[in-house]
Amino acid sequence: MKSDNFASDFFVHSLVYERYEPFPKSDLGFFYDVGEIFAHSKQKKSFKGSGYHTFIEQNRNIFESKNLVELSEIISSSADIIKFTEQLTINGHKNYIIAALFLKFKSDLLEKDTIKGSETGQLIGLLRKKNQFISELNAAIYLIGSFFGYSKFYDDLYELIGLNIFKSPRKISNICTG
Known part of the structure; x- marks a missing residue:
């Protein structure tokens, strides 16, 4: 069952x-996915034919070489798709960026058990360093x-907080001689 058959909540x-x-396999593909998700949340079968779809298609050759952060900046600032971005911006949170980040993280981490060395970990670090899209990232x-x-992530969490309950204990020499 495709997600256009139930509920209207964008995040569901x-x-x-x-x-x-068959969307692009680059970061641009995640923004095509966001268009589909938005259409499904409005009980539509597809976003093809929408102003957002037209915008992406017209700029596809330029956008395919851009990374997710660059695409987020372009889409957020474009006057051509303001109707789309305004509908998906609630209390200052750009839900279209949240969804694109989520989809990228999901794709990257599907076959992994850690964020260490992953594109997800690198992107999180980059956004935090640039102090950009922090509420969307969170x-x-x-x-x-x-x-x-x-x-999926408890090993990363335990290591982050210094809880080493699964590591082998160090041998302690017997200080009592007797």
Whole structure:
């Protein structure tokens, strides 16, 4: 069942969305996915024919070489798709960026058990360093945790907080001689 058959919440659709279209395999593909998710949340079969779809298609050759952060900046500032971005901006949170980040993280981490050395970890570090899209990043991290669950990342969490309960204990020499 495709996600256009139920609920109208954008993030519910983001969590259950699977790509059925041959969108680009680059970061641009995640923004095509966001268009599909938005259409599904409005009970439409596809976003093809929308102003957002037209915008992406007209700029596809330029956009395919851009990374997710660059695409987020372009889409956020474009006057050509303001209707789309305004509908997906709630209380200052750009839900289209949250969904694109979530989809990238999901794709990257699907076959991994850690964020160490992953594109996800690098992107999180970059956005934090640039202090850019922080509220969107935090929401995407929350969504990815909801999607995969605690067990996927507990090793990373335990290491981060210094809880080494699964490491082999060090041998302590007997100080009592007797």
